[in-house]
Amino acid sequence: MTPERQFDVLVVGAGPAGLAAACCAAESGRRVGVVDDNPDLGGQIWRGERVHPHHKEAGAWLQRVRTASLDFLPGMQVIGQNGPGRLLAETADGACELRFERLILAPGARERFLPFPGWTLPGVLGAGGLQAMVKGGLPIEGRRVVVAGSGPLLLAVAAYLRTRGAKASLIAEQAAWSALLPFGLALLRTQPDKTRQALALRWALRGVPYRTDCWPMRADGDGKLASVTLTNGRRTWSVPCDYLACGFGLVPNLELPLLMGCDVRAGFVAVDEMQQTSVNGVYGAGEVTGIGGLDKSLTEGQIAGYAATGQPAKARRLVAARKRSQRFAATLNTAFALRDELRHVAAPDTLVCRCEDVSYDRVRRHESWRAAKLQTRCGMGPCQGRVCGAATEFLFGWPTTSVRPPIYPTALANFLESPANPASLA
Amino acid sequence: MSVPTCQVAVLGAGIVGAACARALAQADFQVVIIDPNPIGSGATAAGMGHILLIDDSPAQFALTQNSRQQWNDLAPELPDDCEFVKCGTLWLAADEDELDEVRRKEERFRAAGVAAEVLDTRQLAAAEPNLRAGLLGAFFIPDDRVIYPPCAARWMIEEAQRHGTQLRTGVSAIEVTGKEVRLSDGSRISVEFTVHATGCGTAKMLPGVPIRPRKGHLIITDRYPGFVRHALLELGYIKKAHGTDTDSVSCVVHPRRTGQVLVGSSRQFDAESKDVDPRMLARVVARATEFLPGLTRLSGIRAWTGFRAATPDGLPLIGPYPELPGLYLATGHEGHGITTSLGTAELIVDHLTGRTPRLPLEPYLPARFSGVPAHA
Amino acid sequence: MPETIRIKVNGVAVDVPEHTNVAAAVTRAGHVHFRRSVTGQPRGPLCGMGICFECRVTIDGQPHRRSCQVLCRPGMEIQTDDA
Numbered sequence A: 001m002t003p004e005r006q007f008d009v010l011v012v013g014a015g016p017a018g019l020a021a022a023c024c025a026a027e028s029g030r031r032v033g034v035v036d037d038n039p040d041l042g043g044q045i046w047r048g049e050r051v052h053p054h055h056k057e058a059g060a061w062l063q064r065v066r067t068a069s070l071d072f073l074p075g076m077q078v079i080g081q082n083g084p085g086r087l088l089a090e091t092a093d094g095a096c097e098l099r100f101e102r103l104i105l106a107p108g109a110r111e112r113f114l115p116f117p118g119w120t121l122p123g124v125l126g127a128g129g130l131q132a133m134v135k136g137g138l139p140i141e142g143r144r145v146v147v148a149g150s151g152p153l154l155l156a157v158a159a160y161l162r163t164r165g166a167k168a169s170l171i172a173e174q175a176a177w178s179a180l181l182p183f184g185l186a187l188l189r190t191q192p193d194k195t196r197q198a199l200a201l202r203w204a205l206r207g208v209p210y211r212t213d214c215w216p217m218r219a220d221g222d223g224k225l226a227s228v229t230l231t232n233g234r235r236t237w238s239v240p241c242d243y244l245a246c247g248f249g250l251v252p253n254l255e256l257p258l259l260m261g262c263d264v265r266a267g268f269v270a271v272d273e274m275q276q277t278s279v280n281g282v283y284g285a286g287e288v289t290g291i292g293g294l295d296k297s298l299t300e301g302q303i304a305g306y307a308a309t310g311q312p313a314k315a316r317r318l319v320a321a322r323k324r325s326q327r328f329a330a331t332l333n334t335a336f337a338l339r340d341e342l343r344h345v346a347a348p349d350t351l352v353c354r355c356e357d358v359s360y361d362r363v364r365r366h367e368s369w370r371a372a373k374l375q376t377r378c379g380m381g382p383c384q385g386r387v388c389g390a391a392t393e394f395l396f397g398w399p400t401t402s403v404r405p406p407i408y409p410t411a412l413a414n415f416l417e418s419p420a421n422p423a424s425l426a
Numbered sequence B: 001m002s003v004p005t006c007q008v009a010v011l012g013a014g015i016v017g018a019a020c021a022r023a024l025a026q027a028d029f030q031v032v033i034i035d036p037n038p039i040g041s042g043a044t045a046a047g048m049g050h051i052l053l054i055d056d057s058p059a060q061f062a063l064t065q066n067s068r069q070q071w072n073d074l075a076p077e078l079p080d081d082c083e084f085v086k087c088g089t090l091w092l093a094a095d096e097d098e099l100d101e102v103r104r105k106e107e108r109f110r111a112a113g114v115a116a117e118v119l120d121t122r123q124l125a126a127a128e129p130n131l132r133a134g135l136l137g138a139f140f141i142p143d144d145r146v147i148y149p150p151c152a153a154r155w156m157i158e159e160a161q162r163h164g165t166q167l168r169t170g171v172s173a174i175e176v177t178g179k180e181v182r183l184s185d186g187s188r189i190s191v192e193f194t195v196h197a198t199g200c201g202t203a204k205m206l207p208g209v210p211i212r213p214r215k216g217h218l219i220i221t222d223r224y225p226g227f228v229r230h231a232l233l234e235l236g237y238i239k240k241a242h243g244t245d246t247d248s249v250s251c252v253v254h255p256r257r258t259g260q261v262l263v264g265s266s267r268q269f270d271a272e273s274k275d276v277d278p279r280m281l282a283r284v285v286a287r288a289t290e291f292l293p294g295l296t297r298l299s300g301i302r303a304w305t306g307f308r309a310a311t312p313d314g315l316p317l318i319g320p321y322p323e324l325p326g327l328y329l330a331t332g333h334e335g336h337g338i339t340t341s342l343g344t345a346e347l348i349v350d351h352l353t354g355r356t357p358r359l360p361l362e363p364y365l366p367a368r369f370s371g372v373p374a375h376a
Numbered sequence C: 001m002p003e004t005i006r007i008k009v010n011g012v013a014v015d016v017p018e019h020t021n022v023a024a025a026v027t028r029a030g031h032v033h034f035r036r037s038v039t040g041q042p043r044g045p046l047c048g049m050g051i052c053f054e055c056r057v058t059i060d061g062q063p064h065r066r067s068c069q070v071l072c073r074p075g076m077e078i079q080t081d082d083a
């Protein structure tokens, strides 16, 4: 029989948003659980922080987590819903049902990958993807890395890889210098600490060229990456490298919120003042409500944690801080908006769907995501469209807000052993 | 403004509408197909795509034989993405009653001159090593196949388009009044005939047509080539498919050409939500696992539901709609519409041309229910 | 001296530091190709966080496991598609 766990407040995601939510919820004395599919807590930015501390702010929060009374459920992936107040999760040992009164969804974001010729070669990874691999034990010392794509993550990744001995030869940012300049100035004016962080990053990356208006055209190599060809729209040139770390911003992990019936507006989970979604008792915090970085995730997480446990006064005190971080997020997203040229980098035979090997040419003939899925199998493989869905959303403007259970592939046994189905073997 | 004229409007671009459009176009009718949604995205997208013979009534047997023959004749022409695989069907017998049914099937198939074979326990185990031990045998139908229906529907519509058919997706038919079809974008088409191939949608537009949506749950796995080799059905299926109103599940497992394993299925009336019901899905998986214990270890990547357009007697509604001259129905195919789409299309052409039919027309006529209120 | 763990990749023993995930271990063992795509192309990790399924390998006889999400355990047997 599947084990089950009961919580007053269950938090999905142990990144900054989820951890902040859990700590604040635990102050109420209620029974709080945090579930995350990674073997350890920290989410994307604080991945591996307990083994190799890297971020200052992480230490303080992890300390707070240690002293708070909460149940941390690592290595457990939420895969579906068993009915109201019940989630189905998978662990290495089988299925588990998680029951809750209140739910805080903080599943974070993933990178957006865009197709270009050669992007399927081994050695081409996401920017955060390569960083995560290095944190997972991938040797990077002495390796030549080109970091490309878009967003502040490129700088963070390049700086991190450098501390681990990689030779970062270039950072290629697709955004225009003219778009980044106002962002830089706004930062300087309103967020002096962010400016200091940016300068510190730049210092860590001294000697590494940061090119704006610059994006990858193709990757080449025989069975593995050997070089990347970049362009600035006027000129193209090739750079030999062992790894291309390439991501085009972040997209929210909407699968679980959608499965639970939460309204999604303009691509993000819609929440009210208190971070509550359209589903009563279900809250959303962090990157799922809008891509905005660490401060936004931490603040929203705290508000959700307080709000979900009847501590509205404490939640309200954070509203101004949330407003600031949301404003910062808005300028950030404008500055790093993706340029139109990126819609035309894929060649007709470039694969868009890497699970089912469906080419750009086959996908673009269809009028919608649904039609493309049905007719080409695009998005029908095990990643369930997480990679190609985000790409086609940008390439063709197709919204991809449909979801089917399970939200992650799982052994069929895990559908069976659910305690929601005592009669299932009858 | 003049109203555009077309000889036939086919409502619905599912497999049935697609097959009708293709057959009509090939018979030189001028056709327009109308569907608010992408091609093959209704029940056609949800169905399992088993092209099989069903011998539970003479009329169903005749229709599935005619249809399967047409499908198999098409095999050389169907594009690769239709994933048409000649895997054959194994009807599994778990007890003595079901073994008796195997023998009855054998007689019916022999009488009809259709290739089939009875497998004993050992032969079955050799044919499907992942089946549990102790099954009593199986009825093997070698010429049954599986197909990927949405691509088959698209191909048929492309064929129709080559014969001049127009396709209009993104609009639905709102009303059919004798010689005119009114569309959701405010436009109208003047027609001689209208073919309603709207599946479960038919009852919404034509109240009184005895169709009830019957929900089914399916789940597909990642790729495990060779895990099953034939389309497997438990013999209990027939009882459940045509039995009472109560919810039921039966073991239906297909090998897809991709190496994926498609697992079904359930039957539920009065379940309106499209959502996957975890309890029903659990029952489907549990039932399939009783026959294929190793299924539990395979990774399931997607579950979904679909609605079959069920009629009171399990046969489709094909032919004139008694209340409105010029309107024809091609709907109500329950769980066999992928298979019987081609036979349906043939019957529709028979009706519209008055040619001598190969199949009897009567068993499928909508008029057999005239005066019968829906949901009797 | 950090603890090391001995695993096997395509039948060959490899020692990796504790906390190493299977994807990193496969790379350490010298393999660039993790899986073959459905049309036979060689693939390796992309996302590093469990969402792309490009890093799938067979772990202890179980196919289709995401190597980036699994930590190495002593005695683990890992197989790539080219094994």
Ligand SMILES: Cc1cc2nc3c(=O)[nH]c(=O)nc-3n(C[C@H](O)[C@H](O)[C@H](O)COP(=O)(O)OP(=O)(O)OC[C@H]3O[C@@H](n4cnc5c(N)ncnc54)[C@H](O)[C@@H]3O)c2cc1C
Pocket: A012, A013, A014, A015, A016, A017, A018, A035, A036, A037, A038, A042, A043, A044, A045, A046, A076, A077, A078, A079, A106, A107, A108, A109, A110, A111, A127, A128, A129, A131, A132, A153, A156, A157, A250, A253, A256, A285, A286, A287, A288, A292, A293, A294, A297, C049
């Ligand atoms: C790959 C990547 C690398 C990044 N690196 C940096 C960086 O170096 N520096 C930086 O400033 N910002 C980085 N970011 C941005 C950073 O994620 C945000 O700034 C912020 O920290 C997000 O916090 P969060 O709590 O909203 O989400 P996350 O930190 O993403 O946390 C969400 C957590 O939920 C888990 N989860 C999701 N779905 C499920 C489920 N169904 N079941 C169980 N668990 C689930 C995820 O695995 C994850 O651990 C990175 C983002 C990504 C995608």
Ligand SMILES: Cc1cc2nc3c(=O)[nH]c(=O)nc-3n(C[C@H](O)[C@H](O)[C@H](O)COP(=O)(O)OP(=O)(O)OC[C@H]3O[C@@H](n4cnc5c(N)ncnc54)[C@H](O)[C@@H]3O)c2cc1C
Pocket: B011, B012, B013, B014, B015, B016, B017, B018, B034, B035, B036, B037, B038, B039, B040, B041, B042, B043, B044, B045, B046, B047, B048, B049, B050, B051, B052, B171, B172, B173, B174, B197, B198, B199, B200, B201, B202, B205, B215, B216, B217, B218, B264, B265, B305, B306, B307, B308, B309, B330, B331, B332, B333, B334, B335, B336, B337, B338, B339, B340
């Ligand atoms: C779980 C399950 C398993 C199945 N397995 C099999 C199998 O193995 N073998 C088999 O042969 N059959 C199977 N079936 C049955 C088969 O899928 C259906 O019988 C078949 O798809 C019906 O096709 P259709 O074209 O009539 O309906 P649909 O595919 O539903 O098409 C009807 C179309 O009409 C359109 N429409 C609706 N209203 C309007 C309107 N007002 N104007 C214009 N268009 C409209 C809809 O948008 C839709 O596209 C299965 C069904 C289910 C649910």
Ligand code: FES
Pocket: C023, C044, C045, C046, C047, C048, C049, C050, C051, C052, C053, C054, C055, C056, C066, C067, C068, C069
């Ligand atoms: S690298 Fe994407 S799932 Fe492992």
